[in-house]
Amino acid sequence: MEKVLGVIDAISEWTGKLSSFLIAILTLVICYDIIVRYVFSSPTAWGYDVTYMIYGVYAMLGMAYCDKMKGHVRMDLIYSNLSERGKAWMDAICYLILFFPALIVITYKCGDHSIWALLAGERSSGSVWRPYLGPFKLLITFGFLLLILQGVAGFLRSLATALKEGRRIS
Amino acid sequence: AQDKVIKWKVQGFVPAGMLFHETLVRTANLVKEVTGGRLIWEVYPAGALVPPFEGLKAVSDGVYDVNYSYTGQWVGKIPVAPLFTAAPGGLNVVDMQMWLEYGGGKQLFQEMYDKYGYNVKVFLGAPISMEIFLWSKKPLRTLKDFKGLKLRMMPVMGDVLTKNGLPVVFMPAGEIIPNLQRGVIDAAEYSIPAFDKSLGIWQVCKYLQVPGIHQPASQTEFIVNKKSYEALPADLKVLLDAAIWKSRLEDWLWMEAKNLEAMDFFKEKGITIVQMDPETVRTFTKWAQDYLDERGAKDEFFGKVWNSQKAFGKKWYPYSKMFTLPH
Amino acid sequence: MSPELTTILMFLSLLVLLTGFPLAFGIASMGILFGYLTGGNAFLYMIPQRVINGTLSEYILAAVPLFIFMGVSISSSGVAERSFIVLQRWMSSIRGGLAIATITLAIVFAACVGVVGASVTAIGILAIPAMQKARYADSLATGVVCAGGTLGILIPPSIMLILYAPIAGVSVVDMYAGAVVPGLLLGILYIVYVILRTKFNPEMGPSLPKEMGLKFFSRESLVQGFKYLAPPVLLVILVMGSLFLGIASPTEAGAVGSVGAIALGFIYRTITWQSFKNDCYLTLRITAMIIFIAIAASLFTGAFLNAGCGQVITDVLLGLGLGRWGIFIAVLIIVLILGCFIDWIGILLIMVPIFAPILTTLKFDPLWVGLVVCTSLQVSFLSPPFAYSIFYAKAITPKTPLTDIYRGVMPFVAIQLLVTMLCIIFPALCLWLPNLLSQG
Numbered sequence: 001m002e003k004v005l006g007v008i009d010a011i012s013e014w015t016g017k018l019s020s021f022l023i024a025i026l027t028l029v030i031c032y033d034i035i036v037r038y039v040f041s042s043p044t045a046w047g048y049d050v051t052y053m054i055y056g057v058y059a060m061l062g063m064a065y066c067d068k069m070k071g072h073v074r075m076d077l078i079y080s081n082l083s084e085r086g087k088a089w090m091d092a093i094c095y096l097i098l099f100f101p102a103l104i105v106i107t108y109k110c111g112d113h114s115i116w117a118l119l120a121g122e123r124s125s126g127s128v129w130r131p132y133l134g135p136f137k138l139l140i141t142f143g144f145l146l147l148i149l150q151g152v153a154g155f156l157r158s159l160a161t162a163l164k165e166g167r168r169i170s
Numbered sequence: 171a172q173d174k175v176i177k178w179k180v181q182g183f184v185p186a187g188m189l190f191h192e193t194l195v196r197t198a199n200l201v202k203e204v205t206g207g208r209l210i211w212e213v214y215p216a217g218a219l220v221p222p223f224e225g226l227k228a229v230s231d232g233v234y235d236v237n238y239s240y241t242g243q244w245v246g247k248i249p250v251a252p253l254f255t256a257a258p259g260g261l262n263v264v265d266m267q268m269w270l271e272y273g274g275g276k277q278l279f280q281e282m283y284d285k286y287g288y289n290v291k292v293f294l295g296a297p298i299s300m301e302i303f304l305w306s307k308k309p310l311r312t313l314k315d316f317k318g319l320k321l322r323m324m325p326v327m328g329d330v331l332t333k334n335g336l337p338v339v340f341m342p343a344g345e346i347i348p349n350l351q352r353g354v355i356d357a358a359e360y361s362i363p364a365f366d367k368s369l370g371i372w373q374v375c376k377y378l379q380v381p382g383i384h385q386p387a388s389q390t391e392f393i394v395n396k397k398s399y400e401a402l403p404a405d406l407k408v409l410l411d412a413a414i415w416k417s418r419l420e421d422w423l424w425m426e427a428k429n430l431e432a433m434d435f436f437k438e439k440g441i442t443i444v445q446m447d448p449e450t451v452r453t454f455t456k457w458a459q460d461y462l463d464e465r466g467a468k469d470e471f472f473g474k475v476w477n478s479q480k481a482f483g484k485k486w487y488p489y490s491k492m493f494t495l496p497h
Numbered sequence: 498m499s500p501e502l503t504t505i506l507m508f509l510s511l512l513v514l515l516t517g518f519p520l521a522f523g524i525a526s527m528g529i530l531f532g533y534l535t536g537g538n539a540f541l542y543m544i545p546q547r548v549i550n551g552t553l554s555e556y557i558l559a560a561v562p563l564f565i566f567m568g569v570s571i572s573s574s575g576v577a578e579r580s581f582i583v584l585q586r587w588m589s590s591i592r593g594g595l596a597i598a599t600i601t602l603a604i605v606f607a608a609c610v611g612v613v614g615a616s617v618t619a620i621g622i623l624a625i626p627a628m629q630k631a632r633y634a635d636s637l638a639t640g641v642v643c644a645g646g647t648l649g650i651l652i653p654p655s656i657m658l659i660l661y662a663p664i665a666g667v668s669v670v671d672m673y674a675g676a677v678v679p680g681l682l683l684g685i686l687y688i689v690y691v692i693l694r695t696k697f698n699p700e701m702g703p704s705l706p707k708e709m710g711l712k713f714f715s716r717e718s719l720v721q722g723f724k725y726l727a728p729p730v731l732l733v734i735l736v737m738g739s740l741f742l743g744i745a746s747p748t749e750a751g752a753v754g755s756v757g758a759i760a761l762g763f764i765y766r767t768i769t770w771q772s773f774k775n776d777c778y779l780t781l782r783i784t785a786m787i788i789f790i791a792i793a794a795s796l797f798t799g800a801f802l803n804a805g806c807g808q809v810i811t812d813v814l815l816g817l818g819l820g821r822w823g824i825f826i827a828v829l830i831i832v833l834i835l836g837c838f839i840d841w842i843g844i845l846l847i848m849v850p851i852f853a854p855i856l857t858t859l860k861f862d863p864l865w866v867g868l869v870v871c872t873s874l875q876v877s878f879l880s881p882p883f884a885y886s887i888f889y890a891k892a893i894t895p896k897t898p899l900t901d902i903y904r905g906v907m908p909f910v911a912i913q914l915l916v917t918m919l920c921i922i923f924p925a926l927c928l929w930l931p932n933l934l935s936q937g
């Protein structure tokens with residue numbers, strides 16, 4: 001099982017690290033857009049769409065990574081006073097009640113919607129560029145899938161810690 | 171089942187303080203009145219249930235029952251949709267009503283939603299006459315005033331201008347006024363006078379350009395989820411239709427009166443109304459029509475709608491000109 | 498389930514946050530649960546609409562990662578730390594000097610960004626480590642960052658004012674002008690509070706030992722000041738300049754700032770491939786955390802509105818049979834209570850459309866009402882349990898117990914309530930600047 005968990009961690013970590021560079025790309029894209037608009041008075045048709053698409057994909061592909069790095073904020077009023085095993089029990093139960101059901105519903109519905117967008121040839125509706133939205137939406141769904149995968153790892157780990165007497169699994 | 175009250179959720183396309191929210195509330199009141207309280211529209215402002223540009227898909231999916239909007243919002247989902255709000259360089263508000271009722275427009279409208287697989291039934295709401303073309307910080311009379319201008323314009327006119335060497339900027343509606351104020355853009359298409367008055371765009375732009383080539387009319391629509399509609403008893407279907415018809419005429423004229431007020435208000439505030447050079451207006455109109463011809467040649471259904479409007483115009487324009495006095 | 502019961506149960510459901518499970522998941526789960534119970538399958542179709550087409554396609558939210566990237570880059574170049582040291586040495590005789598500098602920075606930053614996620618995190622990244630190093634009390638350090646950062650959404654540019662204006666049918670231009678004075682007043686009172694608090698509790702914001710102080714008018718002071726303060730000042734000028742000269746929109750200004758921050762790294766030769774990578778990783782982690790909270794809040798708010806809970810609250814409001822001022826105060830109290838449970842967008846979309854016309858018929862000036870409401874909404878970012886600013890601060894300094902942060906922000910909440918009251922008693926605080934500008 002250790003091995004499987006390690007693979008999941010690695011997937012989260014590497015998708016996160018790779019997509020983290022999108023912020024630098026977003027910065028450059030916006031600066032380019034500003035320059036051609038302000039200096040050359042010839043704004044790009046794609047500036048608006050590319051900006052929110054990079055932002056959306058970037059944020060979503062970081063979800064699993066953030067979870068792996070324990071970056072999602074917790075309200076620790078009670079939690080911080082629990083023992084390691086207490087925390088593990090709490091987490092394992094919460095994964096079952098507060099994580100998997102919601103995340104599976106969100107992912108399923110987003111996936112369903114993305115496939116519709118792809119098949120219907122849905123395009124962006126504001127700017128004159130009007131790119132296809134299907135691929136963008138599928139990438140977002142992919143981000144949710146990665147998060148669920150990381151959640152599986154988190155759940156198994158919590159469960160192992162909770163069940164193991166005295167010893168912690170790393 | 172006679173006394174069972176049916177409740178429908180209805181979302182509009184503007185925030186609650188705006189004119190088109192008031193028309194929605196007025197329609198909802200009419201529906202209640204005409205049906206004797208048997209059909210109730212619970213009104214939600216834009217974005218309360220789903221983002222405004224998603225109303226079509228949401229109603230089709232059954233997230234809620236009715237969406238009040240204009241078809242320009244569906245341009246990403248159905249390329250021809252904006253022509254049912256207005257075609258740039260096309261039909262005026264009265265022309266549009268005639269085309270919809272007696273030029274085959276209404277049938278094409280429903281055909282469009284069916285063809286693209288949306289599970290909705292369309293009802294026509296109030297139209298309103300031409301929009302203001304642009305708000306700007308300097309007067310825009312002739313084509314050369316547009317060169318190098320940082321301009322915000324929505325589809326389809328945005329496509330027309332871009333294609334003819336006047337690239338447009340796109341930004342969220344809410345950021346337009348602050349960006350005009352700070353000079354990120356020089357001019358922007360906004361809306362009808364009554365709408366523009368309340369949001370204060372006149373505080374940052376001293377010039378407004380007419381005529382609104384990009385949007386000679388604005389037709390609104392109510393799209394109803396087909397399942398919700400079919401579930402209505404037969405008499406309620408008739409009453410619903412009657413209520414919406416009443417609101418269509420009442421709200422149209424009511425908004426025109428508001429527009430009149432707003433234009434007086436702008437004059438009072440020292441806004442200069444720039445009547446654009448006729449040659450430039452002709453050029454923009456020609457660009458728009460050529461663009462629509464081109465799109466129509468590539469996309470069959472697009473062509474069907476545009477040609478239907480053109481054909482009706484050919485019959486209608488000479489007649490309406492002949493029977494109008496030169497005031 | 499009746500809307501009344503749903504309203505109460507949804508508020509209570511936020512108790513699941515006490516489990517200590519990541520709160521974004523908890524809030525999303527409760528949103529979906531109640532959405533499904535009250536709206537059935539139809540609600541499930543709303544999920545992709547609010548998640549993908551709403552939050553994740555929101556152009557204005559792109560400012561969040563951009564400004565965080567800027568903050569992270571400045572921080573890792575060491576510029577922030579050194580400039581805070583200079584400031585601290587200048588103000589060595591003043592207790593709480595760093596906290597005062599942080600609030601000042603927050604006010605300036607608020608004029609550059611329009612979303613809280615960007616301002617609280619960027620300022621937190623810069624200032625919290627500096628204050629912790631100077632052995633400030635965690636409660637004061639985080640309180641200052643939360644309260645100061647929240648000004649980002651009141652002082653223009655502001656997504657909140659942009660959203661409020663059309664909902665209440667008032668001018669965005671007037672809202673922008675009107676929010677300046679309440680925003681600055683809040684900032685000034687935060688500083689006054691820090692001065693008083695550290696006077697009575699010196700250990701909360703210790704001053705430097707005398708020998709480390711730096712006389713303001715001295716050669717060393719000028720050299721140090723120029724060397725370490727010029728770069729951040731230039732950066733602020735760059736960002737604000739690009740905004741006020743109409744070169745960049747508020748979202749784009751974040752990109753301008755990030756380029757500037759990276760340029761500083763090159764000038765100071767502190768940037769390395771490794772440090773750049775780490776900045777990217779950290780930016781992503783914080784962004785993901787913020788955006789998931791936004792997604793969760795949107796689902797929760799969507800379920801709340803879809804179930805007709807907004808109407809329940811109005812009915813209660815109008816059923817009280819209060820007078821003109823009674824209704825006004827009741828509206829504010831409802832805004833404050835809702836602020837503890839749902840996000841401010843939900844409050845704007847549902848409450849404002851209901852009460853704005855009522856208050857206008859009662860002859861209250863709609864612009865003034867808007868500014869009072871937006872000022873009071875500052876509280877919603879700090880009022881537990883659902884408090885955006887606190888969550889963001891907690892993410893930056895994970896080791897600080899949430900209780901400390903809650904304790905730290907309470908005095909600032911009191912100041913926010915005070916300023917809201919001042920705006921009610923002296924409408925000129927809100928209306929003076931818009932009136933002045935509209936005459937000019």
Ligand code: NA
Binds near residue numbers: 608609651652654
């Ligand atoms: Na701001």
Ligand code: NA
Binds near residue numbers: 838878881882885
């Ligand atoms: Na709150």
